[in-house]
Amino acid sequence: MPDSQPPAERSERNRKKLSPFELKKLSPQERSRYLAYEEPPKHVSEAVSATHKRLVELKKARIRDSAPPSDKEVEEKNKYDNLIGQLKAAESRNRLRIMRLRYQANRAQEISHLIACQPVALKAVRLQALLPPYPDTKDRGDRLDKLDRDRVEQLLEDTEGLQTNRIH
Numbered sequence: 001m002p003d004s005q006p007p008a009e010r011s012e013r014n015r016k017k018l019s020p021f022e023l024k025k026l027s028p029q030e031r032s033r034y035l036a037y038e039e040p041p042k043h044v045s046e047a048v049s050a051t052h053k054r055l056v057e058l059k060k061a062r063i064r065d066s067a068p069p070s071d072k073e074v075e076e077k078n079k080y081d082n083l084i085g086q087l088k089a090a091e092s093r094n095r096l097r098i099m100r101l102r103y104q105a106n107r108a109q110e111i112s113h114l115i116a117c118q119p120v121a122l123k124a125v126r127l128q129a130l131l132p133p134y135p136d137t138k139d140r141g142d143r144l145d146k147l148d149r150d151r152v153e154q155l156l157e158d159t160e161g162l163q164t165n166r167i168h
Contacts, residue, residue, distance in 0.1 A: 108133040 023031060040048070069077075111133040118124035144152065155163060 104134070 026034065111131055115124050115128050118127060
């Protein structure tokens with residue numbers, strides 16, 4: 001008669017309780033299958049319940065904290081964002097300035113090298129005059145004195161070319 005029951009019911013009813021020594025003998029997969037249907041130890045079930053309580057409290061705290069921010073908080077955040085934007089812009093300008101200075105120094109070094117490698121001193125002087133190592137950034141202003149300025153204006157006003165034509 002015992003064989004007349006289905007196998008699933010027979011295995012549940014005939015399941016034996018394993019001792020810790022027998023449990024250690026099982027392979028990890030068999031031990032996992034066996035322990036999956038056992039009641040967890042008291043310390044494990046307490047830890048699970050404590051975890052569930054913490055999760056519920058965290059969910060309540062998030063709901064509480066998700067209230068819309070006050071006007072003061074919004075204003076402080078805007079000030080902070082503005083300050084961060086200004087700092088990032090200043091850092092960017094500084095990086096560009098450093099890159100520009102590095103480029104100018106490398107360019108000046110290359111030009112100086114080209115000038116130094118010229119085979120004849122006259123060619124070196126000519127190249128240096130035509131291609132200075134550092135660009136002249138100073139505003140030279142008006143380089144003409146009063147007499148030169150008057151002479152240039154007279155030449156510009158001479159529409160007939162009387163002062164510049166030398167053919168007689």
